[in-house]
Amino acid sequence: MTTPTLKIHDTLSREKRDFVPQDEKNVRMYVCGPTVYDKAHIGNARPVVVFDVLARLLRHIYGEGHVTYARNITDIDDKINARAHERGIPIRDLTDQTIEVFHADMKALNALPPDVEPRATDTIDEMIEMIQVLIDKGNAYAAEGHVLFNVPSMDDYGRLSRRKRDEQIAGARVEVAPYKKDAADFVLWKPSDPEKGEPGWDSPWGYGRPGWHIECSAMSKKILGETFDIHGGGLDLIFPHHENEIAQSRCAHDTDVMANYWMHNGYLMAEGEKMSKSLGNFYTVNELLEEFPGEAIRLLLLKTHYRQPLDFTKEGLAEAKRELDGFYQALRAGGTTASGSGDSPAGIVDALSDDLNTPKALSVLHELLSALNRGDEAVRQGLLAGAALLGLLQQDPEDWFKGQPKSAAGGLSDDEIDAKIQARTEARKNKDFATSDAIRDELQDMGIILEDGAQGTTWRRG
Ligand SMILES: [Zn+2]
Known part of the structure; x- marks a missing residue:
């Protein structure tokens, strides 16, 4: 069986390109993970599920053991400090608790753990080292306990987001401070006040903590190297986060690229509107799991192509659950247990190889379901193997029908x-x-x- 060429839409070039890894024996992908101050909402779950399917596909194409999928945990962030203060608990307790719930929630969505899951707090030395390199090369400067990246020092800054300069300035997180050489300069390091409970580490620039962007540059370098194959995340991360990751990594390492392919999933709305607590459409994964099986949530997320905006509704979730009922009914009816370890049907691999076309892959799965319902037992193994690539239909049908959430x-x-x-x-x-x-x-x-x-x-x- 020949494997079709994987094509990936690359945000940097705005093109769908053939995927050619730097090293076929070690295909490397980095995806920005959660900032752990609160439970994951359904918008946070979308990239987790999307890139889980991509990791499964890469392992299918290049072989188990030839893919390194890294997804970080941002456990240094001012939102974390504020929440820990609000709750009156140590920062580490808040981040540990949040990570535990995150892991359980994502497991319920059948998302496999990434191969490596670095925590920002375990990568401080590498961040300090990288900031020092940027200062030495003239791309960054220290001022009043801060270290800032000097945007004009990089000739082609801004290629990923293609923003105009005034929009870049608006995106530079801190206010225009007197110590900034250029209004678009962004923070690599900032001072911490232990009196206010801010976490901090000793550095050549004083006691302080890293900015968000340098965390990902240092973690990806530590695990995947100076350049790697795929960098992913949600559309909202393109600017400033990914733009600034590129600036830091390329300037520190003198490379033309940070990653060869940049992938971004589209926005998620709920019940037709932007999610917000006041509208009552703010769904955490944890709450949804009390009402619906995780597999139904996963299916609903995959019914829309990852680059398209997705409108997440409870009605859609109920429909996804009914669809899965139909699949599991057919699988149960056959009696024999088959595993998903055989050959995947070409149609599903083809669809996923075309920039992760999950809606098309699901339609092939439905065709196989129809054949199975007509009594064509020969398709059973392929249906299960194809579904395994999507992370679906891998439980015993009896468990599916018995294992629905308690409240239901x-x-x-x-x-x-x-x-x-x-x-x-x-x-x-x-x-x-x-x-x-x-x-x-x-x-x-x-x-x-x-x-x-x-x-x-x-x-x-x-
Ligand atoms: Zn990141």
């Missing part, structure tokens, strides 16, 4: 439901149909549907 299932545990079904079977054996019907109705009221078959009674949460 009357609060009964699986064992309690099994015990009730056992009692109903006994009653039926004794021809006590009044009791057996009563148990069935009771379970039905709780959203649990019984199906009597030759092998006995199975159940699912409807």
Whole structure:
């Protein structure tokens, strides 16, 4: 089987380009991870799921063990300081707790852990070293406890975002301070006040902490090298974050590129509007998981092409769950257990190789479902292998139907439901149909549907 050429839309060149890795034996991808001060919302989950599919595809093409996927954790940020202060807890407690919930939430979405997950707090030495290199090369300067990157020192600054200079200035995070040589200069290092509970480290420029952008430049260099293949993240990171990462990394390492391909997923709205707490459409993954299975959330995220804006709705989520019910019904009906480890159908690999066209890959999956429903058992293995590339349909169908979130299932545990079904079977054996019907109705009221078959009674949460 020949593998189709992977094509990737590159934000820097504004083109869909053939993907050629620097080293086929070690394909390297860096994706900006969460700033850990609060639970992940559904907009944070989109890049996690999108780049999880890309990592799966890269491993399919180049082989397990030939891909290094790094996704960082930003655990130094002023939002973190503010939240820890608000809650009256140490910063490290807040970041550790948030990371734990993040990991559990992303696992529920079937997102595999990245190969490497660096924390900013573990990379301080490398940041200080990189800032010193930038100062030595004349790309940065120290002033009043700060170190700033001097934007005019880089001839082709701004190629990724193609912003005009006045827009660049508006994006330089701190206000125009008297110590700035140029209004567009941005912070690499800033002073910390321990009295205010700000985290800090000793440096040649005094006690302080890094700016956000230098964190990713230092972490990606440490793990993937001076240049690597793919850098990803959400569209909102193009400016200033990724533009500034490029400036720091290229100037520090004297390279033409930081990454050869820049990929950005589109914006996410909820219920047709920008997510906001006041509109009541601010969905955290954690809350959604109480109502819906993680796999349904994942499917909904993949139904829209990653570059397109996505309108996330509860109605869409319910529809995604029904779709998965249909898949798992068909898989359960066959009886035999098949694994997703066989050959993936060419149609799915082709679709994903075309700039990660997940809607098209899902339509191929639906064609395979129709064939399976017509009794064509030969497609079963391929359907599962193709779905594995998308991170879908990998659980036992029984677990899917039983494992729906508790709030949607009357609060009964699986064992309690099994015990009730056992009692109903006994009653039926004794021809006590009044009791057996009563148990069935009771379970039905709780959203649990019984199906009597030759092998006995199975159940699912409807
Ligand atoms: Zn980043």
